[in-house]
Amino acid sequence: MISRFALFKEIRRHKKLANERRVQNKGTKMAGVFNAFGIITIIISLLFCAILFAFIANTDHELTALQLFCGLTPMILGFDFMTRYYLEEPPSQFVKPYLLLNVPKRSCIDALIAEPILDATNLVYLALLIPFILMSVVFSYGMLPSCLLLIFFYLLVFASTQFRQICQTLTKRSQLWWCLPIGLIVLILVPFYFQEGNVIDNFCQFCGSAGIAMQENSIVPILIAIALLCLTVLANRFVQNNEILRETHKTDNAPIAIPVVTALKGSIGSYIGLEIRNIIRNKNPRQAFISAFSFILLLGVMIAFTDVYDQPLFAIFWCFYCYSFIGNVILSRCMCFEGNYIEVLMTRRENILDMLHAKYYIYTALLFVPFLLQLPPVIKGKWSLFMLIAYGIFTAGVIYFTLFQMAVYNNITVPLNQKAIDLGSKDYKRVQVYMQLAVMIAPIIVIGTLQFLFDKNVCYTILTIIGLAFIVTEPIWMRNIYKRMMKRRYQNIEGFIASRVK
Secondary structure, three states: OOOHHHHHHHHHHHHHHHHHHOHHHHHOHHHHHHHHHHHHHHHHHHHHHHHHHHHHHHHOOOOOHHHHHHHHHHHHHHHHHHHHOOOOOOOHHHHHHHHHOOOOHHHHHHHHHOOOOOOHHHHHHHHHHHHHHHHHHHHHHOHHHHHHHHHHHHHHHHHHHHHHHHHHHHHHHOHHHHHHHHHHHHHHHHHHHOOOOOHHHHHHHHHHHHHHHHHOOOOHHHHHHHHHHHHHHHHHHHHHHHHHHHHHOOOOOOOOOOOOOOOOOHHHHHHHHHHHHHHHHOHHHHHHHHHHHHHHHHHHHHHHHOOOOOOHHHHHHHHHHHHHHHHHHHHHHOOOOHHHHHHHHOOOOOHHHHHHHHHHHHHHHOOHHHHHHOHHHHHOOOOOHHHHHHHHHHHHHHHHHHHOOHHHHOOOOOOOOOOOOOHHHHHHHHHHHHHHHHHHHHHHHHHHHHHHHOOHHHHHHHHHHHHHHHHHOHHHHHHHHHHHHHHOHHHHHHHHHHOOOO
């Protein structure tokens, strides 16, 4: 029998070979550029955060450096959870081919749930930890507290990877499982609600007590982190085992009855009806759509009825985030669902151009939903109506123009109902995530710069003019996207066909 460590190495080798041999590897130059750009951006951002945290720790006499970092750790882990959620498939998607081999099923599961713990991408956090420790911890508290902080943080990162795999597996089964992480957060924050002051501040101060213990050379926080890691590993093992049993014995569900769309005329109208059918009838597009709207609804309620996001910087970020989230989730995968029937779309000239126009009209119309959800802050006087309109127009113009560029380069088929187990789509998932991050970060920098240089109304006027320019010229740049797609059509068709789930 092969040992668990040897099995882990063999599975890693299989993944590497599959990545090298896939047909889509011919078109990964852009993926490599995006990967390199994304990694460099993340490292620079972490270095900037480390310097900022160190500056705050060195100038703040109320909190020690260890207390400050431990208090910020839950927010760092929350950001890590959300950014990595879409990068990797749950282990159950990779175990199924190995069930035919003469190896224990649980050994395969153990090897695959151990992979995110030993993943080299975890080392990127050294760009945050090492500068902070050198600037604020090691010379003030010594080497032992510095090592304890490093070990404590990475144990929590490892536990976060296991919890993320649990949520990935369960939420792919049903969107109702999002109640698990949301309910856990609420359960953790409830005791701090009854204390004086802000709930988040009280929770961060409680987490900072681990830093106070470590600066006194106590290993209690390390033991707690180890216990948390063991608990999440056991829970993840149980979930993945049950998921594999469920998927290997499942039966196909009955087709969902949907209404026939008859009010839409013409080629573009037919494609609007096709997009509506695609969302209503098929599991994966429907889940993506429900997830996007659920998140926008939750965020809209928090903005309207709490004062958490009343600061100017938060107003810029979250108002803009509400508008762009639907496009970020769905349009970044433009043509991936259509890869299931791409040959049919190629049978008539400019079929795909009409389909792209239809997608643009649908998702531009859907911006009316976040507009309505963000009207309560306007009514309460927190935000201006001009800001709300300007951000919506800028999103429909510039942001959608950027996201639709992915239609040229996406050549990985996303199944409509089944779960993908193709290892070759990982690079393209990273490209999509980096594109999403760029779409979120770059406009915030532009808007912040404009507000710094000009009055707010002048800034909103500039954003409105730029957005309207892109909306009016939509037929021109959409045709440009279509022409570039046609130049790559054979390469993309080859990728779509090779990546389909058989």
